[in-house]
Amino acid sequence: MSKLPGCGHDEADEDALRGKMPVPDDVQEAIRTLLRWAGDDPTREGLRDTPKRVARAWAEYCQGFQEDPAIHLSRTFEEVGGYDEIVVLKDIPFQSHCEHHMAPITGKAAIAYLPKNRVVGISKLARVLHGYARRLQIQERLTAEVAQCIWDHLQPEGVAVVIEAQHGCMTGRGVRTPGVGMVTSRLHGCFLADSRSRKEVMSLMGY
Ligand SMILES: Nc1nc2c(ncn2[C@@H]2O[C@H](COP(=O)(O)OP(=O)(O)OP(=O)(O)O)[C@@H](O)[C@H]2O)c(=O)[nH]1
Numbered sequence: 001m002s003k004l005p006g007c008g009h010d011e012a013d014e015d016a017l018r019g020k021m022p023v024p025d026d027v028q029e030a031i032r033t034l035l036r037w038a039g040d041d042p043t044r045e046g047l048r049d050t051p052k053r054v055a056r057a058w059a060e061y062c063q064g065f066q067e068d069p070a071i072h073l074s075r076t077f078e079e080v081g082g083y084d085e086i087v088v089l090k091d092i093p094f095q096s097h098c099e100h101h102m103a104p105i106t107g108k109a110a111i112a113y114l115p116k117n118r119v120v121g122i123s124k125l126a127r128v129l130h131g132y133a134r135r136l137q138i139q140e141r142l143t144a145e146v147a148q149c150i151w152d153h154l155q156p157e158g159v160a161v162v163i164e165a166q167h168g169c170m171t172g173r174g175v176r177t178p179g180v181g182m183v184t185s186r187l188h189g190c191f192l193a194d195s196r197s198r199k200e201v202m203s204l205m206g207y
């Protein structure tokens with residue numbers, strides 16, 4: 001689409017008017033090449049804007065590369081009324097993409113920590129997860145990065161992260177085993193060192 005009918009705007013003007021991110025020509029061309037290689041005709045009407053849409057979708061899927069998730073842990077609260085027990089955020093849904101096939105990884109995470117003197121707003125735990133999930137990942141690294149970030153920046157007594165996810169590269173292609181789930185966990189501090197603490201946190205997380 002080069003011009004809006006009856007209007008002097010070109011394509012770039014139209015994107016700007018609609019608040020759309022510009023997509024470099026070489027990125028669009030790469031997606032056209034892929035469409036052609038897959039057997040379709042990138043010039044047909046239905047695919048004409050697809051290169052831009054795909055590029056913008058990938059910018060969104062990979063938004064985490066543009067942020068340092070630790071930023072979400074910079075604000076903490078110390079007035080906790082003496083609360084010194086485990087805090088758990090369960091069933092946090094997320095989407096990521098595997099670095100091998102760029103296929104979706106969809107699942108849920110449980111994040112727990114035992115605070116030392118201060119707590120963080122609970123939404124921030126989900127924001128840290130999303131900051132790492134919105135990158136090309138393997139599940140093991142995603143799990144480790146979320147746990148390490150909380151461990152380093154909140155400096156609690158302990159951290160536990162459990163992730164359960166389905167991998168599109170195993171369901172929609174390749175071995176084609178729908179319903180199969182992968183479970184990963186990472187523990188730090190008292191949850192790693194002390195088996196009673198570990199049992200307690202795992203049970204609170206539902207494992
Ligand atoms: N450990 C791990 N493996 C993953 C993850 N996501 C995808 N994979 C695997 O990455 C592997 C890549 O293996 P390759 O043999 O190089 O790729 P492939 O020929 O496409 O393999 P198949 O998927 O078996 O068809 C596959 O076994 C995937 O199942 C992940 O998060 N963690």
Ligand SMILES: [Zn+2]
Pocket residue numbers: 098099100101102103167169170
């Ligand atoms: Zn994969």
